[in-house]
Amino acid sequence: MELLIDKVSKKFKDKKAVDNISLELMPGVWGLLGANGAGKTTLMRMIAGIMQPTSGQVLYDGVPIQTLGEGYRDVFGFLPQEFGFYPEFTVKDYLAYVAALKGLTERESRRRIRELLERVSLTDVYNKKIARLSGGMKRRVGIAQALLNDPEILILDEPTGGLDPGERVRFRNLLSEFAHDRIVLISTHIVPDVEYIATCHAIIRDGRLLATGTTEELVRLVEGKVWSCTIPARAVPEYESRLQIISLRNENDGSVSIRYLAENPCNDISVPSVPRLEDLYLWLFPQGGVENPKRTSRKKGGIHR
Ligand SMILES: Nc1ncnc2c1ncn2[C@@H]1O[C@H](COP(=O)(O)OP(=O)(O)O)[C@@H](O)[C@H]1O
Ligand SMILES: [Mg+2]
Known part of the structure; x- marks a missing residue:
């Protein structure tokens, strides 16, 4: 089983929301990482077949998904970002309704709903109205509805x-x-939400694919660039002004432990720190997703642009 995203682009007027992305998805959990506005939702909608690419195509086992029609919907589960519930429905009725839309028989639907409610730990509230559930419970209802048809491809x-x-x-x-x-x-x-859930990741920025790989492969790209040291609390503003600080921790003796990103250590008391996926993300998105002209031409390792 393979899902091939082949040179997919989406333009909204002058805005290229997704810009020539190619990606081969194999079985496993994939993280799609990117700041707000990077193009994640647009890309997912095109993979779900509910939005047409401006150019390029998505192929499931070599067949363009448009030509698969209903057949694709049968193997597909989707939890949209803006998930519209029917607040007056009970959990059970809502899931039965979605199951009917997905073409499950009543018998299948009953069995599947019981099984899924257990798996997402919602058995206790299955007769409650969705409006009365907590945010986390609503999310789990959303996850359950995406799993109803036991999809081969699940997009969340x-x-x-x-x-x-x-x-x-x-x-x-x-x-x-x-x-x-x-x-x-x-x-x-x-x-951190996907660092340990996903085995592979695709990082996108400004609609373009920036890097792909396993957590280990991606983390290697910032090896030797993450440092830590302990400094007096009064020195923090000065360090913050000239370094890309990842984290700060107040110590009991009034000093502050810092972790930061830099090509070279900024003082002789810094020691290399074990890099994490979040460090790479911050390296690629130094201003939380705003383009940094110095870094747009980075080409090393698995970084594509
Ligand atoms: N229907 C639309 N019409 C116009 N622009 C859109 C539309 N959908 C998304 N965009 C724009 O495309 C870019 C990517 O959006 P989106 O895919 O929602 O990103 P993300 O999910 O990563 O936050 C943003 O600049 C957004 O404003
Ligand atoms: Mg989004």
């Missing part, structure tokens, strides 16, 4: 918002179990 647009730490762990376990032999694509701008 920013699914981790509103989940508490316990729910995150359950969500991760659910997906790891599910992803065996299936393609799961999860978008987010919060890197």
